[in-house]
Structures are given as C-alpha cells and as structure tokens.
Amino acid sequence: MSTLKTLISPLLTRRGLLAATAVTAAATLGAAPSVADEAKIDISKLPRVKQKMVTPPFLPEHEQVATGGPKIVEVTFTIEEKRIVIDNDGTEIWAFAYEGSVPGPMIVVHEGDYVELTLKNLATNAMEHNIDFHASTGALGGGALTKILPGEQTVLRWKAVKQGVFVYHCAPGDVMIPYHVVHGMNGAVMVLPRDGIKDGKGNSLKYDRAYYIGEQDFYIPRDDIGSYKKYETAGEDLAESLDVMRRLIPTHVVFNGKAGALTGENALKAKVGESVLFIHAQANRDSRPHLIGGHGDFVWETGSFADVPATGLETWFIRGGSAGAMMYKFRQPGIYAYVNHNLIEAVMLGATAHVKVDGEWNDDLMMQVRKAEPITG
Amino acid sequence: MKLGKHMGKAIVFTALMATAAQAETVVKVTLIDKVGIADLSKSMGLGMGMKADMKMAKMGININPKAVPHGNVKFNVTNLASNLVHEVIISRITDENQLLPYDQSRNRVDAEGIQTLGSVAEIDPSKSASLTLELKPGKYLLYCNVAGHYMAGMWTVIEVQ
Numbered sequence: 120m121s122t123l124k125t126l127i128s129p130l131l132t133r134r135g136l137l138a139a140t141a142v143t144a145a146a147t148l149g150a151a152p153s154v155a156d157e158a159k160i161d162i163s164k165l166p167r168v169k170q171k172m173v174t175p176p177f178l179p180e181h182e183q184v185a186t187g188g189p190k191i192v193e194v195t196f197t198i199e200e201k202r203i204v205i206d207n208d209g210t211e212i213w214a215f216a217y218e219g220s221v222p223g224p225m226i227v228v229h230e231g232d233y234v235e236l237t238l239k240n241l242a243t244n245a246m247e248h249n250i251d252f253h254a255s256t257g258a259l260g261g262g263a264l265t266k267i268l269p270g271e272q273t274v275l276r277w278k279a280v281k282q283g284v285f286v287y288h289c290a291p292g293d294v295m296i297p298y299h300v301v302h303g304m305n306g307a308v309m310v311l312p313r314d315g316i317k318d319g320k321g322n323s324l325k326y327d328r329a330y331y332i333g334e335q336d337f338y339i340p341r342d343d344i345g346s347y348k349k350y351e352t353a354g355e356d357l358a359e360s361l362d363v364m365r366r367l368i369p370t371h372v373v374f375n376g377k378a379g380a381l382t383g384e385n386a387l388k389a390k391v392g393e394s395v396l397f398i399h400a401q402a403n404r405d406s407r408p409h410l411i412g413g414h415g416d417f418v419w420e421t422g423s424f425a426d427v428p429a430t431g432l433e434t435w436f437i438r439g440g441s442a443g444a445m446m447y448k449f450r451q452p453g454i455y456a457y458v459n460h461n462l463i464e465a466v467m468l469g470a471t472a473h474v475k476v477d478g479e480w481n482d483d484l485m486m487q488v489r490k491a492e493p494i495t496g
Numbered sequence: 497m498k499l500g501k502h503m504g505k506a507i508v509f510t511a512l513m514a515t516a517a518q519a520e521t522v523v524k525v526t527l528i529d530k531v532g533i534a535d536l537s538k539s540m541g542l543g544m545g546m547k548a549d550m551k552m553a554k555m556g557i558n559i560n561p562k563a564v565p566h567g568n569v570k571f572n573v574t575n576l577a578s579n580l581v582h583e584v585i586i587s588r589i590t591d592e593n594q595l596l597p598y599d600q601s602r603n604r605v606d607a608e609g610i611q612t613l614g615s616v617a618e619i620d621p622s623k624s625a626s627l628t629l630e631l632k633p634g635k636y637l638l639y640c641n642v643a644g645h646y647m648a649g650m651w652t653v654i655e656v657q
Contacts, residue, residue, distance in 0.1 A: 245528045245558065247578040266578070269530040291578050294622050351560040354576040355524045358624035 162233065162276075167191045172224035175306075175375055176330045176387060176472075178398075183325055184315040185229040191276070192228045195237040200244045200353035203303070205337055205371055206378040206469060212337055213353040214303035214376070215248065215289060221376030222333025222400065223287070223306025228279050229313045235276040236261075242270035245353045247291050248299070252277060253441070254285035254308045262290040279310040283423040284442040288402045294361055297403065301338055301364060303376060305402035307331060307442045312424050316446075318417060319427030326396040326446060330387050332408070334401045334437075334459065334470060335376060336369035369404070371469050372459060378469030387457070389449050391478025397457065400442035406470070408445065409434040409460035412453065415445040434460050451485065452478040520568035520628060523654065525584060525638065527619065528556040529577035536644030539603055543647050544637060545595040553649025557584070557638050563655040570628040571638075575619040582640045582650070585615040586629060589637045592653050596637075596646075603643045631656045 170179050170192050196217045203214045203221060217223030228234055234255075240248050247268050251260035255277035258264045265275050288305035290296045316324045339347045340359035347370070350356045363370070374381050381387060389395050394416075399408045415432035422443045429435070437443045449455075459470035531554040542548045575582050587610050597609030613636070616625045639651035 242530070245526060246576050247529070268578075269528070292621075295578065298622075350524070352524075352526060352558050354526045354528075354574060355558075355560060357526075357574045357576065357622065358572070 162191065165189060165191050165233065167193055169193045170226065172218050174220050175222055175224060175333055176381060178225050178329050178331055179227055181227040183311065185313040189231040189233065191233045191235050192226070193235045194226055195239070196223065196250070197239045197241060198244065198248045199241055200246065203376060205373060205376065210339055210347045210371070211349050212302060212339060213350060213356065215246070215299050216303055217306055221303030221335060223304070225306060225331045225398070226308045227311065229311050230279055230282040231313060232279050233276055234279060235274065237272060237274050238265055238267060239272040240267040240269050244269040248289050248304070249291055250287055251290040252285065252287045252308060254279060254281060254310055256280060259290065266291065281423070282310045282312050282425050283419065284309045284398050284400070284444050285422060286400050286402045286440060286442050297364060298357060298360060300403050301336060303335055305400070306333060307398060307400040309398060316424050324417060324446060325394065327393040328389060329396040329398065331398045331400070332374050332457065332472060334399065334406050335373050336404045337371040337373070338363040339370045369468065372464040373469035374472050381472035383473070386454070386473035386475040389474055389476045391449050391452055391476060394446055394448045397445045397447070398442055399437050399445070401437050401439055404439040406437040407434050407460045408437060409458055410447060411456040411458060412451070413447050413449065413455055416448055417446045419444045449476045449478070451481055452476050520570045521564040522570045522572060523564060524560045525571050525573040526558045527573065527575045527577060527582045527584070527640065528558060529580050530554050531648060536648060537603065539600065539647040541647060542649040543596060543598070544651055545593045550649055555640070555645050555648040555650035557640070557650055557652040559638065559652055559654055563657055566631055566633045566656050568628055569631050569656070570626055571616070572624065572626045573616050573619060574624040575621055577621050579621060581621070582619050582642060582645065583615060583617045584638050585641055586613045587611055587637050588613060589635050589653070591635060603647065604641050605639065605646050607641060633657055
C-alpha cells in the first residue's frame with residue numbers, strides 16, 4: 120500500500136490562498152476608518168425589507184421606481200442538489216439548484232440598495248457551494264466569502280453600485296466552477312435605476328410585465344449505445360461530465376431548466392398593447408435571442424441600464440457570463456416564439472419559449488392578401 | 497500533472513488486479529466532505545460497529561450500487577471534497593458490527609491489524625481514479641485512512657453476492 124497523505128493545509132492550496140486574501144480584506148474593512156465606518160453607520164439605520172423569491176420565469180414583486188432611500192433587501196437561497204428532468208425524453212441531471220430551481224431565482228433591487236443574502240447548503244448535499252454575484256464588488260463577487268460545506272450557512276451583504284442585469288453563479292474553485300455552472304447553478308440579479316429605466320432620451324419606460332429567461336447549456340454523458348446516462352447520487356457524474364464539457368458541445372441548450380419549460384401550457388402570456396421586459400441570462404455560453412414575429416424595441420444588450428438602449432433590433436447578443444434586457448410592446452395577437460437564433464440550439468437542443476399574446480389583429484401591420492392556392496399564370 | 501500521476505497509479509493497479517477480459521461490475525464511489533470547522537485531531541467516534549448516529553458524520557463515502565455480484569468489481573472513485581485529499585482502502589470484514597483495530601495516537605485505523613485487498617491513494621479534490629478487484633461473496637469495507645477521516649464517518653460497506 121502506498122503512503123498515506125495527511126490533509127494538505129488549506130493555506131497551501133490556491134483556493135486556500137484566495138480565501139485567506141478575502142478574509143484579510145474583510146477583516147481590514149471592519150477595522151478601517153473613514154469611508155468604511157461611515158458606510159457601516161449608514162447601514163445600521165437603513166430600513167430592511169425581505170424579498171420573497173419566486174420561481175423563474177417570474178420576478179419577485181418590486182417597484183419600477185424606488186420610493187424612499189436605499190434599503191437592505193434580505194434574501195434567502197437554500198441550495199439543493201436534486202435530480203431534474205431536462206427534456207421530454209426523460210433525460211436527467213443532478214442539478215445544483217439555488218432555491219431548488221434552474222435557473223436560480225431573480226433578485227430585484229435598486230441602485231444603492233444592499234442585498235443581504237443568507238446562503239444555506241443543505242446537510243443532505245454532497246458538495247461545497249458558494250455564490251459569485253457579477254453585480255457586486257470585491258472578494259471574487261462574494262465567492263471567496265460564501266464557501267459553505269453541506270450543513271452550513273453564511274450571510275453576505277453587498278451594495279448594488281452598478282445598474283443593470285447581471286448573472287450570479289456558483290464558483291467553488293478549479294473544475295468545480297464550470298461543473299457547477301453547467302449543472303444549473305446560476306441565476307440573475309436586476310438592479311434598477313432608482314428613477315426607473317429610460318429610453319436613452321430622458322423618457323421613462325414602464326413595463327406591464329417582466330419575464331426572466333435563464334438559458335442553460337447541459338453536457339450529459341452517454342453510454343456505449345448513445346443513450347444519456349443516469350446517476351444515482353449527486354457528483355457521481357463528475358469525471359464523465361468533464362469529458363463531455365471539454366469538447367464544448369452541449370447536449371442540451373434550454374430555457375428555464377428544461378426543453379419545453381416555457382412552451383405550450385407554460386407559454387409566457389401578454390396582451391396586445393402591453394410592454395414586456397425580457398431579461399435573458401446565460402452564465403456560461405454565448406446566446407442570441409430573437410423574438411419571432413416581433414422586435415427588440417429597446418435593448419440593453421450588455422445589460423447596463425446606464426447605457427442608451429439600442430432600438431428596433433431583430434436579434435441581440437448575450438455574451439456568455441452576462442445578462443441582457445429587452446423591452447417590446449406587443450402589437451399583434453398570436454403565438455410568438457422567443458428563441459436563441461442559433462436555430463440548431465433553438466429547435467434541436469431546446470432553446471425555445473413561446474409568448475401567447477391576446478388581443479385584436481392589426482390588418483395594417485400584416486394581412487394575408489390571398490390564401491395558398493395553385494400557381495396561376 | 498497531479499491528475500496524471502494519480503491516474504497512472506490507479507491504472508497500474510487496475511492492470512495488476514484485473515484478470516483477463518471478464519465482465520466487471522462498476523461501482524461508483526463518491527467521497528464527501530462536510531467537516532467544516534470540526535476538529536479532526538481526535539477521534540469523532542463514528543467508526544464501523546460503534547453504533548454511532550451516522551447523521552453526525554462529517555465525512556462520508558457514497559456507493560452505487562450497494563450490492564454487486566461476485567467477480568471483477570471496478571470502483572470508479574471521485575473525490576467531491578473541495579480542499580481535502582482522500583484515499584479509499586478496501587478490506588474484507590465479517591459484518592458491520594466488527595470493530596477495527598485503531599491507533600489512537602495517530603488517529604487512524606491500525607492497517608497492520610486488518611488485511612487490505614486494494615487501495616486508491618491520494619485522490620486530489622475534484623479528481624477521479626479507479627481500482628478493479630476480484631471479489632468473492634461477502635462484505636467489504638471501503639474507508640479513508642487519512643488521520644481522523646475514518647472516525648469522522650468516512651467509510652461504507654458493500655455486499656458482494
């Protein structure tokens with residue numbers, strides 16, 4: 120038998136070093152004079168509100184224009200390693216799910232607010248988890264301060280200083296970072312300007328509904344005859360998943376955790392005349408949303424509400440590791456398809472949602488002048 | 497790397513232990529760490545046969561399936577811990593009530609006192625390795641003998657039918 124190795128000191132590992140740096144930084148913040156102290160005093164006087172998380176594609180109840188000053192918005196995420204079905208053929212993955220959903224729930228705050236997250240890792244889970252908020256500042260987006268083993272919980276507070284839509288994701292270190300992200304462990308945050316979103320010319324924009332499309336690429340290992348493999352416990356698929364991931368070709372690209380999760384009975388709903396805000400998040404891979412039969416009236420492609428939105432777009436680009444927003448006023452009734460316009464991904468891998476719009480048809484915008492008939496002349 | 501080194505060891509072991517091209521049963525083994533801030537310098541009293549509440553276990557080994565037919569058994573081991581190096585040692589036992597010889601001073605199972613059939617050593621976090629053994633019917637213990645880990649609950653039993 121070969122030699123036994125005692126546990127390596129956490130401080131001698133790269134991850135250990137990162138964690139140590141973050142702890143030092145946090146300790147410094149607590150002891151620092153001036154700015155940090157002022158911030159601390161302010162924070163203790165701020166009103167606190169609890170935000171109830173809701174399952175995507177829906178957003179938590181929120182104001183579009185903030186009333187009053189900055190708040191501390193309290194949020195709880197319980198991490199659950201659970202088996203989910205990702206297509207209509209019964210293909211499964213052990214997802215690592217913030218609040219039990221893929222994607223994780225959306226948090227909505229206003230610029231200047233504070234997000235105070237209680238993160239819990241269920242004792243029945245097998246792995247360490249954490250969270251990196253792209254909307255936050257410092258300590259690897261909070262990733263270095265939120266590592267928790269099964270059975271542990273932690274609380275992180277961060278200030279929303281950048282307005283826009285942003286992704287968050289788990290980042291426990293090394294190959295576990297992409298492994299967790301492509302097992303559904305990601306979501307989005309929307310930081311609204313305090314006076315609401317604008318059209319870039321100073322005019323306020325108000326949405327009647329908002330939907331959050333979390334796009335997820337999955338990399339499911341196959342057996343010798345090409346069938347997708349199933350696993351009995353979380354983490355069993357690690358080595359085989361990494362082999363599929365290394366090839367960069369997803370087996371599934373889906374919205375809301377499952378092919379068809381937002382079609383048919385589960386289609387998004389709207390009415391003619393309503394303005395709908397669509398937030399599209401992709402934590403890992405590029406995407407190119409397109410609303411078939413409509414447009415992006417206003418598009419914040421990079422996600423920043425501080426930027427002037429592009430107008431009248433046919434298709435817009437979401438960089439892997441980011442979220443973007445689009446607002447569209449529906450002008451015709453019917454079923455619209457909201458897709459990733461790599462049509463292979465939309466039709467063959469799952470990245471299609473439907474929007475069912477009720478209302479009056481507008482012949483001026485479109486009409487069928489003659490029905491299909493044999494060619495004459 | 498490191499992966500190459502450990503995989504190399506495991507592959508050599510596999511080659512030595514596997515006999516010819518017989519059908520083998522694959523057992524997926526995952527190594528779990530929930531230790532957090534617990535003190536591993538002394539025994540946590542969660543070893544086999546100690547009738548402890550294993551819900552208190554701070555480390556663990558999950559296997560699937562939990563029973564296999566006799567013959568060649570391939571253990572595909574994945575270390576799901578984020579910082580700790582683990583190992584898996586496989587020994588035959590009489591039953592789950594058996595108490596293992598324990599070296600209190602080193603906080604490890606006294607490996608001299610129990611026959612080892614095979615092992616996968618030094619699996620780094622997030623890495624995998626495998627080991628194939630020809631097993632006769634009976635019960636076998638899988639455990640990690642890094643100091644403190646066995647008594648933190650890092651063991652499980654597989655039945656060979």
